[in-house]
Amino acid sequence: MLSAKSLFQEILDNDESFALFCSIAASGESQGGWENARIAALVPRSERDLAPKITRHGADEDKHGRIFTALMRKRGLAPVPVPPETDYTMLLEKHGIGLAHARLTQDEPLTVREIVTYLAHSRVTEQRASEQMELLRKHFADHPGIGRAVRMISDDEDNHLAYCHEELLRLAYAGHGRDIQRTLRECALAEIRIYRDVSLAVMDHMGRILGWPKPKSAVLAAGIHAVYAYERLVGWRRMVTLRAPERRDALGGPATTAPEFA
Template identity: 70%
Template structure:
């Protein structure tokens, strides 16, 4: 019977599939680290800048963790197929702040900050949910458990921070603009997530030599998630804002990194 647990276990048990999985994850985290680092340098708000920098440092740490998991298996990162590059596929649709914009030494506008936070709120929702799933599957695993628990906790903090900062800006009179950008971002994200999920499943299917019936069932599951998110209202969870229980989640110094 197909399940998330059996699927992830199959990927974990194959060196080649695990290598691709961790390489995709590490590249996404590295891109997020660079983006947040640049934004922290360009943002004028001196209270917000350290939180963005902390966000970027966390993403860099996650990239190192995925690379460390590869190293422990005697593996090296591999080239990531373009059709699995979630971050760049979103950028090509005009979602978030373009890399070309971030490379310029120009201070970000207030709208730029809202675009950044809305993009982060949506994508961190996805990241937090995925890591909670991995924590359920591998949280007690002797090799992966500490890594997935650490990353999952960070993603929950990132999501809480996005909620809090967007609510602060909404209270300052930007509520309608924030909602509009969140909705646009969520609609693009669910399309991109479907495309990337199908691409990842296709590459994994080739590596693991899945029979056509199994590949078809998994693809149908991806389309089913998209249908719920696009037409069943699932996307709304990405556009609501709720004050988190944990406030100032990215305030203060980052916790000491204990994974190596």
């Protein structure tokens, strides 16, 4: 029987598929770390209180990249090249979601509108990250090899999502509500399409590595398309709603370290 747990267990048990999974994850986290560091450096004066939180966000992403690399190293594996069609972060940028790298390499301070774009993009992608890590936590929180990493990253992603809710609500109350809702909707509809495409690409690579029969690959692809159809119809709305988080000031302190991994 196909299940999320059995599929990931297959990926986990094979060195080649595990190296690809961790390399894709580490690459995306490292890119996120760089982006947040640059955004923190370019925060406009009117939003300077955000800078330490954005810095913390970036430090967490860098930490996650190191954790995924360390998980490979523990098994004697080296990172492998990330196929372009599986690069979620870069595909989002290519489709105009979030702040472009070309903008972040400039030294001109960001505008409040660009901060709204950054936070809306983060709110959508952190929703996805939080849900994915919650799924892994459900099945692998006590796994001797990856359990500690899964729990740590899951906690961080929940903090990131709470921070996005809190800061977007603050900006909405300051008069940016219309821009926030429009940007959230644009980001969500683009993200679900890119997530579908990346999921299909990742499953295609994993299927070749693990020797999945065509019927199994077809069932998995059909499942991915079904999830996209649901998200395109109604599921995207969970990514655009804003509510006061239970975790207040979730990124208000220093980043936690991971000495057991890094």
